[in-house]
């Protein structure tokens with residue numbers, strides 16, 4: 245394995261800036277080379293995301309339609325009934341998702357909500373799906389409860405650099421975010437954490453975000469990179485367009501810095517052309533949200549994703565699992581057939 249593909253937690257701003265400064269093709273080639281040392285380049289992990297409690301969030305994240313601070317016309321919904329969540333998870337599984345993510349617009353989960361949330365985790369897990377939740381800040385006890393219920397991943401985004409953070413959110417601090425990530429790790433869960441580009445941040449802020457993520461004691465297993473979705477009614481509704489090439493650069497640098505993480509092409513995908521998405525996969529993105537809703541922003545129809553996969557000769561991770569299942573079934577059938585054969589010698593008897 246080349247030195248480029250080794251996991252490091254000591255990235256410096258100068259090194260990361262020099263990655264961003266590479267000619268686009270050189271950066272893409274480097275990112276793809278790193279990617280191939282850790283992943284099947286034609287395979288994409290797919291998750292489905294369900295909003296289990298929508299809107300009226302007390303936080304003031306300036307990009308978010310769910311914040312109670314802004315009037316975005318979003319229909320608020322209380323915590324969804326457990327059975328309804330499980331029904332949606334069943335549908336997601338049938339639709340080919342390998343992971344089911346559940347998101348609630350809370351500052352943190354309340355004690356009265358925890359029993360329901362834990363029941364959801366247990367139920368989704370029983371369906372054979374990987375589980376992921378995003379519920380806001382967690383304390384140590386809540387993290388342990390979720391881990392005991394079988395939660396695989398906890399999503400908690402750092403959003404941007406520490407320096408730019410208070411331009412985007414004032415109701416919590418960067419350290420609050422890092423503390424929750426610490427509790428999640430201590431409880432033994434995997435971390436999904438990334439950020440958003442296109443919020444008016446500088447190039448240094450993009451460097452700063454990736455350094456925070458990559459230099460965590462253990463890098464997040466999943467790194468969603470979102471392109472800002474400008475929602476009417478939020479303070480960022482008139483943000484300037486982000487150059488698609490800058491977005492691809494962000495994915496490529498994330499891939500190089502976090503070579504073993506799934507880099508997720510996340511919000512903003514619905515406005516990207518198929519060609520931009522293909523470039524994103526080339527840059528090392530290997531995870532997408534798959535399904536009709538990405539919390540409350542639109543997501544391209546599943547069919548479009550499948551068609552794009554087909555055109556690119558790519559496949560969702562779940563399809564591999566199914567292929568393995570099919571192979572296993574074939575082996576089992578052949579053993580049964582052999583056992584029925586009078587010449588079969590059963591060594592286990």
Ligand code: SF4
Nearest residue numbers: 301303305308311349
């Ligand atoms: S991003 Fe999350 S925490 Fe921030 S306002 Fe939206 S739902 Fe609340």
